[in-house]
Amino acid sequence: MTDAALDEDRTASDFDDDFEPFDIEGAPELPAERYLDRELSWLAFNQRVLELAEDPRLPVLERANFLAIFASNLDEFFMVRVAGLKRRINTGLAVPTNVGRAPIDVLSDISRKAHELQERHAAAYQELVKPALAEAGIRIVTWAELGEREREHLHGYFSRQIFPVLMPLAVDPAHPFPYISGLSLNLSVRVRNSRSGRQEFARVKVPQMLPRFVQVDPDESIEDGRWIALEELIANHLEDLFPGMEIVEHHVFRVTRNEDVEIEEDETENLIKALEKELLRRRFGPPIRLEITDDMDEVTLGLLVRELDISDQEVYRLPAPLDLGGLFDLARIDRPDLHYPPRVPTTNALLQPTEPNLDADIFKAVSRRDVLLHHPYESFSTSVVAFLEQAAADPDVLAIKQTLYRTSGDSPIVEALIDAAESGKQVLALVEIKARFDEAANITWARKLEKAGVHVVYGLVGLKTHCKLALVIRQEKDGLRHYSHIGTGNYNPKTSRIYEDLGLLTADDQVGKDLTRLFNELSGYAIEKKFKRLLVAPLHLRKGLLKLIAGEMRNAEAGRPARIRIKVNSIVDEAIIDALYRASNAGVPVDIWVRGICSLRPGIPGLSENIRVRSILGRYLEHSRVFSFHNDGDPQVYIGSADMMHRNLDRRVEALVRLVDPDHLAEIESQFDQAMDERTSSWWLDSSGEWIRHSVDEAGHPLDDMQARLMQRTGQRTRTGKRR
Incomplete structure (x- = not known):
């Protein structure tokens, strides 16, 4: 199926307000003590x-x-x-x-x-x-x-x-x-x-x-x-x-x-x-x-x-x-x-210069195909920072729109926005000054940006803007073109060296239009509900995920292949957890890869026997959020900034973007396969809430370190020039 067909097939109308993902009255009652204390x-x-x-x-x-x-x-x-x-x-x-x-x-x-x-x-x-x-x-x-x-x-x-x-x-x-x-x-x-x-x-x-x-x-x-x-x-x-x-x-x-x-x-x-x-x-x-x-x-x-x-x-x-x-x-x-052996992040194969001693042309690379970034295995500086610095310096770029939740004290991203504004470009920075423990720093950045001529806004009343978005509008021969970045982590070059995160660079016109609508909603008074490659909180994200879970249930009940895989920092939201319990009861295999809080109880007969929960901690802090649904062979895979918590789904502006490139879908699947593999060192959550560490095999040999394996694989991919 082509990207255009996908866009036509899945729109915001799939997640309308009258959507009821489960027949709650007809569903069996779930046990009262089904959650672990957060x-x-x-x-x-x-x-x-x-x-x-x-x-x-x-x-x-x-x-x-x-x-x-x-x-x-x-x-x-x-x-x-x-x-x-x-x-x-x-x-x-x-x-x-x-x-x-x-x-x-x-x-x-x-x-x-x-x-x-x-x-x-x-x-x-x-x-x-x-x-x-x-x-x-x-x-x-x-x-x-x-x-x-x-x-x-x-x-x-x-x-x-x-x-x-x-x-x-x-x-x-x-x-x-x-x-x-x-x-x-x-x-x-x-x-x-x-x-x-x-x-x-x-x-x-x-x-x-x-x-x-x-x-x-x-x-x-x-x-x-x-x-x-x-x-x-x-x-x-x-x-x-x-x-x-x-x-x-x-x-x-x-x-x-x-x-x-x-x-x-x-x-x-x-x-x-x-x-x-x-x-x-x-x-x-x-x-x-x-x-x-x-x-x-x-x-x-x-x-x-x-x-x-x-x-x-x-x-x-x-x-x-x-x-x-x-x-x-x-x-x-x-x-x-x-210390851990030193490692320098590699540049994503698609963003490497075509000739020695030259900088890569980020716009040309992204115009050819979507680029999936994986930090810190792949460099944040030669991808996201380079994208924004090139946009600031490019005379053909007319406008830059950016969200800033947390950034570093000497952020090259903030400097790029200032340079862009001072060169006459339209620049919008949505600075979340309520980011906990970064409030004072963000106020300082907001005032510095305003002095440079950047249009600074603070989001919507009552909501924190937590999504990680950047949009560049560029004048090209055939008209205006959108270049977008949607990430799972902050625009912070320092934490990008130790936080594991994913990001998508894309010139897809539909993503650009989605981000334009979303930025208009955040900076003005527009109330735009129709997004085609995005799921956005607080209005539609939970609802969209519940529908995708319900779709896997229906496929399993009809005897078709079904599977749900979710990676988050925390999963607490009762509606999402209950939907996963019901999916398990319908026979859907559910894999949860969580770093921190998990209120879901796996492995309970009649409730969650088809659910596995794993946690991986190590050199890097696992920070990306991924939502993958088998969808009867037409995978629906999203990455973004949202955890499955009330604050993310109800009190924050969050955004997930759907991946469509087959290589990207295969990459995500491979990461889940390795994370859930019994030969990978990890912690397993049992039904009582205890986390059991599995770090050696029966013979006492160390199990695979997934992060070390990814470092090795990313380095090999870059050296061979293989592109995703």
């Missing part, structure tokens, strides 16, 4: 990250990096998810839960599991990673392990580099208990006045702008060096901060605060000003977690609990050091032998 499922994902840190087969600095990732992930989980649950409980708001239990019980389960994981995390550092680092020549030491010469050197370093920026804060009738900023590392200090004998309390904040680990002696080789934690160094110089006072006790603690942001968009006239005000309030969100070292005395703990208004359940007593996110610093040590 919060506990997220903690299970972070446990899988921790299992990578515990794996002795991985390079040790990569294991340290996974310990840091675990810590960073958990911080955000508390700041957003736990904070949101607590806020809704405390304010009496309804807390949606898909497991039918009281929210306070869910919060208790989260606390229990989080305590267990943090203790396991600390043990992994102390008992596994730290000794392995020492064996490799990277020794993390305490003050007590140092000799006099090393102490003298560090005393000089402390006096020159650390002491001047420290700010000890006393707590007494004239000095109230200080504000403790979220995620800051702090020393609680109890001192005794040698004259009066009175004990006082003080707090010393560990400066966040200084390296977390200090090299004991810079003259030591990088292959045999010693490092000491910054807070350990400060703790052993407290006499310099409190001269004449006796140091009675000192301990390390850390507070996590509610840092979620909520804005009533319908009630504000200026979204940026309202957001800036809310970001200021974020700094003073209520505490939701207190981490303390396990040697903290009860007097100090009592003071912190009372002043911070923290419950016993929110206290996490752990061995030092706290905040293992600081291991990100150590993980950057230049020891190639302790």
Whole structure:
């Protein structure tokens, strides 16, 4: 079937508002306890990250990096998810839960599991990673392990580099208990006045702008060096901060605060000003977690609990050091032998220059056929960035339209948009300033773009614009032509090196018209529902997927081949999950490839025995979203930005694009085949919600690393010049 025939065959009319994908009244009732709790499922994902840190087969600095990732992930989980649950409980708001239990019980389960994981995390550092680092020549030491010469050197370093920026804060009738900023590392200090004998309390904040680990002696080789934690160094110089006072006790603690942001968009006239005000309030969100070292005395703990208004359940007593996110610093040590082997992304075969020392003509390449990109195996810089930079410089390009959800601090994409505007092109940038934890950066980019003459808009009220879209309008001999990019990941050159994502570059006129309509809806007042190669949330995406699932059910019931394959970061949406359960009951094989949260229970007789769920974690963060339906031999395959979560389907603008090139369909099928293969290293979800790691075969030999295999295959494809 030709592309044109496909376009005529499948239009938005297939997903009209009156579409009912299932005869719910006639369908058998599904069991009440058919969902896994989303919060506990997220903690299970972070446990899988921790299992990578515990794996002795991985390079040790990569294991340290996974310990840091675990810590960073958990911080955000508390700041957003736990904070949101607590806020809704405390304010009496309804807390949606898909497991039918009281929210306070869910919060208790989260606390229990989080305590267990943090203790396991600390043990992994102390008992596994730290000794392995020492064996490799990277020794993390305490003050007590140092000799006099090393102490003298560090005393000089402390006096020159650390002491001047420290700010000890006393707590007494004239000095109230200080504000403790979220995620800051702090020393609680109890001192005794040698004259009066009175004990006082003080707090010393560990400066966040200084390296977390200090090299004991810079003259030591990088292959045999010693490092000491910054807070350990400060703790052993407290006499310099409190001269004449006796140091009675000192301990390390850390507070996590509610840092979620909520804005009533319908009630504000200026979204940026309202957001800036809310970001200021974020700094003073209520505490939701207190981490303390396990040697903290009860007097100090009592003071912190009372002043911070923290419950016993929110206290996490752990061995030092706290905040293992600081291991990100150590993980950057230049020891190639302790990292994954270096790899430079290759340029997609279709986008390679036709002659040496020349830049590729992206427009000419894309005009010949659609190009499916796979990052970071294929370079983001020589594809997406090159596409936008070429568009900015090309005098035949009349307009560029772009969505920006998250981007890097020195983004060449933003610079390309500025260059395009300054050269007189029409440039529209839809900047999502509500992207969590990137709000301030996105406000800065929005203002910079506006100053350069870019038309900057902020999307639709009440919705986040999460889709990853770029549209270039170019004047050619036979008229205007659309060049489009639809991706699964952000326009961020930095994260593109570690996030696995897919993207489609196409000159297909129908995709261009779809994007034109969608951009008009986002920047103006158009309400356009008809898209032919796109599925767009919040109006049609869930509905379209439900219809595709129902089509597989009908084929299976009629004895025709049927299969559903879905790859997402998270799957929580009850309507999608229930549809997959019913498809399983109809005999449809369903493969779910998920990185993070999965609320679906696979392998339950009479409910989901035809559903398999796999998870792959490794060097790269699996981030692409893919939806593949057999469709009786006429595959319907979509890629895009949407996870199967309520926020993506109901409160965000998302877009999936349908792939039509047979080579692209075969590529997606091949990736699913490998991900679901029993010979591929992965985690398998069982019906109880447990994730079981399958990394070795029965003989103890390592299973295939899918990411390593893809690196090898992509390199071979580029060297041979084979094009998809």
